[in-house]
Amino acid sequence: KNEVEQSPQNLTAQEGEFITINCSYSVGISALHWLQQHPGGGIVSLFMLSSGKKKHGRLIATINIQEKHSSLHITASHPRDSAVYICAGRAQKLVFGQGTRLTINP
Amino acid sequence: DGGITQSPKYLFRKEGQNVTLSCEQNLNHDAMYWYRQDPGQGLRLIYYSQIVNDFQKGDIAEGYSVSREKKESFPLTVTSAQKNPTAFYLCASSTGGQGGYEQYFGPGTRLTVT
Numbered sequence: 001k002n003e004v005e006q007s008p009q010n011l012t013a014q015e016g017e018f019i020t021i022n023c024s025y026s027v028g029i030s031a032l033h034w035l036q037q038h039p040g041g042g043i044v045s046l047f048m049l050s051s052g053k054k055k056h057g058r059l060i061a062t063i064n065i066q067e068k069h070s071s072l073h074i075t076a077s078h079p080r081d082s083a084v085y086i087c088a089g090r091a092q093k094l095v096f097g098q099g100t101r102l103t104i105n106p
Numbered sequence: 107d108g109g110i111t112q113s114p115k116y117l118f119r120k121e122g123q124n125v126t127l128s129c130e131q132n133l134n135h136d137a138m139y140w141y142r143q144d145p146g147q148g149l150r151l152i153y154y155s156q157i158v159n160d161f162q163k164g165d166i167a168e169g170y171s172v173s174r175e176k177k178e179s180f181p182l183t184v185t186s187a188q189k190n191p192t193a194f195y196l197c198a199s200s201t202g203g204q205g206g207y208e209q210y211f212g213p214g215t216r217l218t219v220t
């Protein structure tokens with residue numbers, strides 16, 4: 001069965017801290033999507049990656065195929081980064097993790 | 107401005123009533139999806155459609171129905187047979203079907219049934 005597990009479920013940090021959210025996945029998943037869900041509920045796709053590393057602004061996503069593990073990093077975190085971050089594994093369909101609720105305090 | 111629209115944002119219904127959630131996209135995407143989100147759980151696939159006039163059940167299709175008469179539109183009907191209809195419903199679309207393509211999400215509809 002394809003599975004995606006995220007950790008932590010909740011994360012609270014101070015503005016400026018370096019943030020890491022982890023995602024482990026099972027055999028059969030060939031790539032990972034990282035999504036951001038805003039407090040209002042809308043979802044935005046951040047990254048789609050099957051190997052290596054991608055960077056967009058202060059966001060960095062990495063994936064290790066051998067270890068079946070991906071991380072999302074946020075540098076110089078800001079309160080506007082507060083959201084739920086979701087990883088989704090690409091199998092025959094998308095398999096979603098439960099999400100990580102990130103709160104950045106000023 | 108291309109995107110996906112869902113309406114309404116909030117919907118309230120009495121138990122026993124069917125309700126239809128709207129999803130429209132102007133991205134010219136072939137595939138469309140309906141997901142349900144409950145607190146503490148990942149998104150779960152209700153139905154998907156890879157092409158007009160064709161759709162497939164997802165993991166939790168019971169109590170739901172869909173139609174895909176136009177490429178742009180993929181309405182979801184929550185029937186009275188759905189035992190726990192109160193949830194946040196998200197529609198998405200992609201250029202191709204299923205997990206191999208980036209999915210674009212709508213803003214969601216929060217349905218409350220009392």
